[in-house]
Amino acid sequence: MRLWFERLIEQFKFVEDETTARRVLHELTRQAGFDQFAYARVQDNTLSVISDYHQAWQERYFKKGYLAVDPVMVGIRHRRQAFAWSNKPAGRTGRQTPESRARQLFFEEADGFGIRSGVSIPVAAGFGNTAVLTLASHDSDYAERWVVDPVIAASAVGHICARLDTTAMTTRPIRPVKLSTNELTCLRWATEGKSLKVIAILENTTYANVRYFLRNAKRELNAQTLTQAGKIATQLRLL
Template sequence: MNVAIAHIRERYHFAHLVFLVVRPPNRAHAYPFYCTTYPEEWTTLYLRKNYFEIDPVMELSRTGFLPVDWSSLDRRSPGTRDFFKEAASFDIGRHGLTVPIRGPSGERSLFSVTSNLPTPEWRKLGVSSRYDLQILSHCLHEKVLSVSGLRQSGGYRKLSRREQECLQLLASGVNSKRIAARLQISENAVRLYLKLAKRKLNATTTYQAIARASFLEIIQT
């Protein structure tokens, strides 16, 4: 996993990445697995001081599915301001973006990237990489839960040819309208095939379905 996140960091020129399983499936205890490119000194300090309790990024695991830029986080409390000042002293990155991931068995993870780019360039990078990061976050989620033993893989129903085709095209960045034209079917049919694919893969979101299908080598990403 550390090799994978290091490769992602280099590919997109991020400062740092971190992946954290906030809650594993069907288990009550938290934070069983994480991997990061942060300096070891900062990670050790974060764990020792239990900054999980004050880090506003942690709240994102309970609020939705979409990526959140750290500029929108609430930093008004003195504790939060001090936390970010301390993080800055370890050069973790001036900017950040976090993708929350929720699984069908209640599992939750967070995938965060940081950058030291000037604000205008960071905004461009965030826009250009957001779709990729949503897919990558779910791929990492699937891989981590499988190799760590936190969830057993398998048991998914086989996708039909149309379901697989629609999911493959969507993973390639083709929207529903263009998928319909390419496959010569209606947009409603495309939406139905994608809905069935999600159900068969036991996925909560389309991004999760793409990641799971990729992990199972049903589609290519």
């Protein structure tokens, strides 16, 4: 698979947008014998994705909160090297824990979309972020047949990450975000550099109300500052 990763690096030298990235990854994924791919950049509060997974699966994945049980996303919390995974039961099958049951349900649904095994390569993406490339197969045994050189694999995914770092990718919240109109309005004014006192005048409300709306917005977006809240809301295209 070393030659495949070298080809990936070469072709990504010419990638400048999400559309080209998706096409290159789609073609190379099939050349490797896999069926689907997903590239994700994981931040504290958001997940930016380029993938050719079925759209219905992508929507279901986020709606049902599968990010918390997906073996790939769980796996990258503890490792920084390529690993294979499969929907085949591992070890003895005894009494199920809530975690193992959730994982089983995840794989049962993924199976319906042809996702049964895969290879995932996570790399550190700077500032606490992680990037991961996953190649998925409809064959439960396919991924384990591949021998992946961890050095060239990490180099290739790092190259993808660098090329796409300034690209506007489809971004989703790690968890559902609900902001009221008042919260969004005050946050938008704050991103324009307006003080709380000025926002209160512009919106014909009280200083206390503005502070309340912005505090709620920060909490909902899991942000420590208004600057961070504005950045997250912008990434999610809420503003």
